Amino acid sequence: MVEKRKPIKVVEAMKRIMAFSKHGRIEYVPLEDSYGHFLGQDLIADHDVPFFDRSPYDGFAIRAEDTVNANRNNPVSFEVIGEIGAGSVFNEPVGKNQAVRIMTGAQIPESCNAVVMLELANEYTKDGKPYFDLKRKSKVGENISFTGEDTKKGTVLATKGTYINPGIVALLATFGYKNVPVSSKPKIGIIATGSELLEVDQPLEPGKIRNSNAYMVQAQVKRAGGEPIYFGQFSDDFETCFYQVKEALEKVDFLITTGGVSVGDYDYLPDIYEKLGANVLFNKIAMRPGSVTTVAELDGKILFGLSGNPSACYVGFELFTRPTIREYLFVEKSFLKKEIAILGKDFTKANPFDRFVRGYLGYENGRLVASPIGLDKSNVVSSLGHADILIQLPGGTRGYEKGMEVSVILLEDQEGTTLDGFVESDINTRRSMRHV
Numbered sequence: 535m536v537e538k539r540k541p542i543k544v545v546e547a548m549k550r551i552m553a554f555s556k557h558g559r560i561e562y563v564p565l566e567d568s569y570g571h572f573l574g575q576d577l578i579a580d581h582d583v584p585f586f587d588r589s590p591y592d593g594f595a596i597r598a599e600d601t602v603n604a605n606r607n608n609p610v611s612f613e614v615i616g617e618i619g620a621g622s623v624f625n626e627p628v629g630k631n632q633a634v635r636i637m638t639g640a641q642i643p644e645s646c647n648a649v650v651m652l653e654l655a656n657e658y659t660k661d662g663k664p665y666f667d668l669k670r671k672s673k674v675g676e677n678i679s680f681t682g683e684d685t686k687k688g689t690v691l692a693t694k695g696t697y698i699n700p701g702i703v704a705l706l707a708t709f710g711y712k713n714v715p716v717s718s719k720p721k722i723g724i725i726a727t728g729s730e731l732l733e734v735d736q737p738l739e740p741g742k743i744r745n746s747n748a749y750m751v752q753a754q755v756k757r758a759g760g761e762p763i764y765f766g767q768f769s770d771d772f773e774t775c776f777y778q779v780k781e782a783l784e785k786v787d788f789l790i791t792t793g794g795v796s797v798g799d800y801d802y803l804p805d806i807y808e809k810l811g812a813n814v815l816f817n818k819i820a821m822r823p824g825s826v827t828t829v830a831e832l833d834g835k836i837l838f839g840l841s842g843n844p845s846a847c848y849v850g851f852e853l854f855t856r857p858t859i860r861e862y863l864f865v866e867k868s869f870l871k872k873e874i875a876i877l878g879k880d881f882t883k884a885n886p887f888d889r890f891v892r893g894y895l896g897y898e899n900g901r902l903v904a905s906p907i908g909l910d911k912s913n914v915v916s917s918l919g920h921a922d923i924l925i926q927l928p929g930g931t932r933g934y935e936k937g938m939e940v941s942v943i944l945l946e947d948q949e950g951t952t953l954d955g956f957v958e959s960d961i962n963t964r965r966s967m968r969h970v
């Protein structure tokens with residue numbers, strides 16, 4: 535008798551997994567390798583930026599009070615007593631009607647309080663000495679980048695778990711992080727199951743297909759911030775498969791299998807979980823694709839039994855595995871961010887389960903437009919290549935029409951949202967499901 539499985543809601547599945555989420559350690563990586571990692575501790579400014587008052591222009595540092603009488607008919611002349619390039623400091627006093635030639639980025643001399651741009655100074659030489667005339671007043675503080683105006687000492691610039699993008703790399707460099715504290719990446723084991731699978735370099739033969747899931751999932755793990763460890767393709771022989779899963783589990787933080795979770799004769803994962811003594815959190819979700827996604831837990835390690843069907847495998851990973859990886863990395867907003875968009879094409883196929891349709895995002899008349907890519911079966915691979923969103927269509931008895939507001943999940947986003955945020959955008963969509 536085929537086992538009857540009871541589907542649970544997507545959010546319930548997410549909650550059950552989150553109850554077993556865990557965090558990594560802090561480790562250090564060289565600054566130049568830090569891009570794409572996640573901060574292992576808050577990044578706090580330990581000094582003001584800039585660290586000194588500096589000039590934002592090439593010009594002359596002056597005392598503003600010497601310009602009070604300057605106007606078009608009454609130029610005030612200044613004697614240029616020195617020059618400072620960026621990186622140098624001028625330590626001598628600057629007196630009345632004296633100025634120092636200063637370059638962009640250079641420190642303002644102690645006695646000066648304004649900078650005149652080169653373009654406004656009429657330069658000349660008298661008795662072999664450099665001078666310039668100025669025909670307008672300067673205000674105290676004019677053209678000065680003040681100490682701390684960029685950021686003040688003590689400011690929290692980025693919190694633990696922040697994705698290190700090139701801008702964060704600039705901040706890390708500014709604050710002297712030759713080595714950067716980052717969250718250790720979780721080791722994610724990947725096993726592909728199925729006797730029909732060929733290695734990618736093998737020629738096609740009847741009844742066989744190339745194993746695409748293993749490589750797709752490795753890339754997804756990297757995009758999520760984890761470290762994939764690929765254990766290869768396992769056969770559909772139960773005993774072999776059991777020991778391979780058991781051994782792999784010992785070497786990783788989480789384990790992903792693809793295939794073998796449904797009710798077929800060679801779908802061994804359910805029996806493997808049982809023999810391992812793993813606690814199966816669920817084995818059916820009210821969603822398409824990916825309804826067979828099964829998640830189990832053993833000694834605090836999560837086993838993701840993703841579907842063998844490529845699109846179901848892809849969606850199952852992004853909805854359930856990705857947040858677990860991000861949690862491990864101390865990311866507060868570990869779920870993919872959502873937006874509201876206008877459906878770009880009809881999607882007429884009704885389904886009682888929530889659908890996650892591969893799509894792409896565009897922009898029309900100031901609104902985001904979400905267009906389904908094409909064939910939306912769970913066994914297709916072709917619609918994955920151009921997907922940058924999953925269009926979330928709540929289950930129900932009718933299809934969806936072009937022009938309706940829908941919720942979309944952003945696949946390439948780094949900012950994320952919390953589980954509450956993820957749920958909240960669902961509710962909003964349900965409430966506002968209408969034509970615009």
Ligand SMILES: Nc1nc2c(c(=O)[nH]1)N[C@H]1C(S)=C(S)[C@@H](COP(=O)(O)OP(=O)(O)OC[C@H]3O[C@@H](n4cnc5c(N)ncnc54)[C@H](O)[C@@H]3O)O[C@H]1N2
Nearest residue numbers: 726728745746747748793794795796801826841842843846
């Ligand atoms: N009687 C029923 N049959 C099926 C049900 C069901 O409820 N009752 N569910 C269907 C759904 S929905 C899905 S999804 C699939 C899930 O299948 P499995 O997770 O057990 O995966 P497999 O049987 O191993 O393979 C399914 C499909 O995917 C291909 N595949 C497998 N691995 C890979 C890989 N690494 N790369 C590319 N393609 C892969 C495999 O050849 C099969 O075509 O079950 C339905 N059946």
Ligand code: MOO
Nearest residue numbers: 824825826846912
């Ligand atoms: O899990 Mo299957 O992919 O629902 O279609």
Ligand SMILES: [Mg+2]
Nearest residue numbers: 794796798801
């Ligand atoms: Mg199967």
